[in-house]
Amino acid sequence: MGKYISKRLKNQKLRLERLKNAKSIHNTIPTSTEHVTTTIEKKLKLARAQLNSTSTSTTQSTIEDEFSSPDIPYESVNIIVSIGMILNLVNKLRCPSCDCVGKMSEKITQRRGLVYNIKFSCICSFEMSFTNSTQLVHPTTKRMDELNMMACVAANIVGIKRTGMTTILGMLNILPPVQIENWNKYQKIYSDALDVVKDESLGRAADEAAEQSSEPADHEGVTNIKVSIDGTWLTRRGHSSLHGIATVCTTSDPSKVLDFECLSRYCTTCSGLLGIKEHSPEMYQQLLTQHIASGCEANHSGSSGGMEAAGMVKVFRRSEAKHLLRYTTYVADGDANNERALIDAQPYGNMPIQRLQCINHFSKRMRTALETIKNKYKGEKLEDGLPIGGRKGRLTDDKIHQLTVSYGSAIRSHVNDLESMKVACWTTFYHYNSTRENPNYESCDPSKCHICKHKSFDSSKHSIASAVMNVIRPVYEKMCSEETLSKVVDGGTTNPNESYHSYIWSLCPKTQFHSAKYVRDAASLAAILYNDGYQLSFTKLLQQCGVQSTIPACVRMLQLIDNQRLKDYKLKTKATRQKARQRRILTEQRLNQKEKYTYTTGAFD
Ligand SMILES: [Zn+2]
Ligand SMILES: [Zn+2]
Ligand SMILES: [Zn+2]
Structure with missing residues (x-):
């Protein structure tokens, strides 16, 4: 009997129940031709199916008909x-x-x-x-109220804490929220509830990843999957990396947060105790021992550089027990710390872990390599007697940018096949190596190429002189080789991690101090919002906190946020998103050139 068998059986039962629920929902909704396209839309569909299967109400809603009946039951609205x-x-x-x-x-x-x-x-x-409020229905509390609970949750959603809430209430001519000791009790209920809801959400993400995995579960019920990993940290000016978070996202469709680990070098209690140390060293020692025994917030003592790697190893090590998953393939950016740490740690024993490059980060190597070549030939004359850079037809900054972008897009559009990826990457080289007199367009994609599409397109603006192309050919020989490209085949991006990170930091303003506990809660909240949207997350969270009244104004606000996110995402069509990315790359490139000491990603050698 494998050690995870009982957990797998439990999970299977849960999954079956969910499936049954999902089917019954499907039968009650008139089937319409649905065009689910965007990631956010898919997530909201999943979340709303969850909502309908858990709620006892008979009202069913789809994304489209949300506000067809704007009648609010006013008797349940607060004024x-x-x-x-x-x-x-x-x-x-x-x-x-x-x-x-x-x-x-x-x-x-x-x-x-x-x-x-x-x-x-x-x-x-x-x-x-x-x-003016009903009491909280919660097993561990007495004389606690729904209204105060909701004020505490609100402060956490917006990231303003008790002080911010006091300001808002004061401006509305309302006296402050509960006193700090009681606020902490509400905060504790919130944190505990958040942990429950977060674990459920991560569990659903794990189930989806296992279902979509190309490999079946082994005899112990554990499935090997591909994930994307990344790290992020929060510093206050003048401190070096107080908080770090290692994050793992699924590569399934839609991608979700699977697990994360927060690390901190700072503990509020420890630094508070330092004040006692000076005038009473004995008492300090005694209090410190007590504090360490009851749990210190600081859980990382090494350098801030090792923070992310230490967290990543923890997350990989617990994946089998926590999710019945092994992260045997991962997509990561250029940072080699994680790779080294994971190789040393061997979280799955002898089972090898494959690392793939993040396509976005990987294609930036082309720019680094071209810039290196350009610097190398600075001040020299090429075979046609002209310098490498400078003007039209030479290796200008804009040309380096264009070459990098087309290299990246060649990889992206052939990500699953090494042979065609190689051809596509070389095509970008030949493409710039051609003029109308001496065309070289045979192998290019006519739908993407300006010269093929528009007969009047002035190719001289586009092409690069052959003397320059000869000089940069070695770069392409390396960057388009099978050995180099094999690192991105079947790869992905760390985009899901990056947008998850931006959710976390939006809850932790950089101008304020945050305790390790607060950052951990922010990471949990960000995870459920990223995975399931606002309505499902807060419906579950408030229930778990013991809020049982109907709160139509709150539900309406949550739906509005979800719908707005959907709209914002839809507004940005694929084309504008691509343009935005190119702009970002260009700005970054210009900033890099301004800095004397640049950070190079995998410098070409
Ligand atoms: Zn009377
Ligand atoms: Zn401490
Ligand atoms: Zn072409």
Whole structure:
């Protein structure tokens, strides 16, 4: 009996149930011809199928008909009123005891953050009380309120913490949220709930990856898959890398966050204790021992460079137990630290791990190589008596950019086949090596080539002098060789990791200090938002926090955000996205040239 068998059986049962649910949903929705295209659209479809299978409500929604019925059940919507307004209302009514009108007065019997208990008493001694929130339904808590819980979740979504929430409330003429000790209790409930929802979401991503894997599960129930890995870190000015995060995403369709590990060299408690050390070293030692025993936030002591690699090894090592997966192939950018660490760590014993280059990072090597050649021939005359750079038909910065872009796009459009990739890469060389008098276009793709498409296209603007081409030919001989290109065959990009990272940092403003715990929560929140969108993530999260009331205004906001993300993505058509990428590459290239010491990716040698 394999060690993962019981977990696999449990997962299979879950998957079957999900499948059943998905089928019943499918039967109730009138089948229409759906054109699911974008990644975000696919994710939202999956998320909404989840939502419908878990909710008991009969309302079913698809992405298109979201706002066909904009009626909001107002009795469940919160509004802001002053206590005086409620008193005015009460005083328009008759007292049930003495039948008088307008003899009521109010008294706040208790305030817990946003929640008020108000007592209205009549001069006849009749009393009635009023509260503006229901209590949280949560096994570990007493006297905690939905409204305060939601304020805490809100502060986390926007990344403003308690201080920011106090500002917003103050500007709305509302007293501050619950005091800091109580806020921390709400924050604890939020963190625990977040962990549960995050693990579910990562688990679904793992199931999808296993289902789409080209390899079947082995006798222990573990599947080998291809992932993309990358790292990111957060620094405050003047510190060197306080927080680092190693991230792993699936390469399935749509790609999702599979796992991540946060590392930190900083602990709030430890640095607080340093203040005691000076005047009372003994007490410091005692407190430090206690603190270490109860869990220190700092979990990395090495250099910040090794941070990402250390996290990556952890993530790979736990993949079998956590997800029933082995990350036996991974796509990564130029950083060699991870590769070295993974080779040393051997997370899967003797089973080899294959590394593929990120296509985006890889194609930048062409630029590095061409720039190196250009520098080498600086001040020299080529065989036609002219310098290498300078003007039309020579190796200008724009030409280097164009050559790099066409090299990258040749790889991208032939990513699954080494032979045709090689041909396509050489084509980009011959393409620039030709003039109308001496054409060399036989092997090019007519649909992409200006010269083939437009008979009037001035090829002299386009071509590069043959003396220059002869000089850069060795670069192409290396960059278009089977040995070099085999590193990107069947490869992918680390784009999913990069957009996940931008989600994380949008929750951690660089101007503020963040504890290790806060960064970990931000990474969890970013993962579920990236994987499942806002509506599913927060519906599950609020349920897990014990919020049971219907919250139509909140749901509406979540749907709006999801739909807006979808619209933004659709607006950027493929063409504009490509243009944006080219612009980005060009700016980066110009910035690189300005810096005296440049960071070179895999310099050509
Ligand atoms: Zn009365
Ligand atoms: Zn510590
Ligand atoms: Zn052509």
